[in-house]
Amino acid sequence: MAPDEHNNNERDRRVPDAVFPLLPSRPEKRVWAPSADLLLTGSSLLSGCAGVQSALDPHSEQADTLAALFWTFTAVLGLVWLVTMAGLLLALTRRRDGRGESAEARPAVKRPMLIAFAAMLASSAIVLSGLAVLSFGGQRTIFGSGAGAALTISVIGHQWWWQVRYEGENGFETANEIRIPVGSPVEIKLTTADVIHSFWIPSLAGKLDLIPGKRNELRIEASKPGVYRGQCAEFCGQQHAHMAIFVVALEPHEFERWRADQAAPAKPTAYLRKQRVFTSALLESSQ
Ligand SMILES: [Cu+2]
Structure with a gap:
């Protein structure tokens, strides 16, 4: 498979643009040329065994x-x-001949x-x-309770997206994406704003439901950096199949840099900067 074709397949899995560059690129490796039928059968059998979303490709x-x-x-x-x-x-x-004969x-x-x-x-x-x-x-x-969690994140299920809230001082929110430091236990508190959903990151943990009026807790800890895809695993309406979430496991120093960026006050956008320049110019000309 050509690298471009591989990348397109990754895109088909609805990888958001912000996460896509983080996916590892795999070099083309062609050792032998099996027949198309064999390739189709083999790829069907093995397609669930590896990749960004597979319980058989564990990373925790x-x-x-x-x-x-x-x-x-x-x-x-x-x-x-x-x-x-x-x-x-x-x-x-x-079998003997004595049919119908009891033991x-x-x-x-x-x-x-x-x-x-x-x-x-x-x-x-x-x-x-x-x-x-x-x-x-x-x-x-x-x-198991294990060691104390280094980070607590609330995940709130909505039809049909995931609200992610980093708790604690200087907390902030993201959507459909969780970034965590590698090698640190992270506590995920699961609630829902509407119907039942199910949080499932196959490469990191088992699935756990988000139930109205109840809070469930799940602990995840990635053992190596990477992007791990998750999926709502409980049918929750028409767009259920599109309710994906990505966990991006970063090296601790990268995570801390990203976290500091997220927690910092919002920077003025280019539009707001232009508007401020325009307003200043207007004020100066009127004086
Ligand atoms: Cu769902």
């Missing part, structure tokens, strides 16, 4: 935990499926069947208990 401890849970569940349940299919195949190929009528079959049922019950209980323990362990990592 919480997202690492979720990705590890996903792969563990996939591996264990895939193995269960394979064993089940193998057992089914074995049963079908070794009780064949004492030689009864005991092995009981053992098989007991083994299936025990293995199901062990597998499900193991997965439940892993899942609860993951939740402790994701929702």
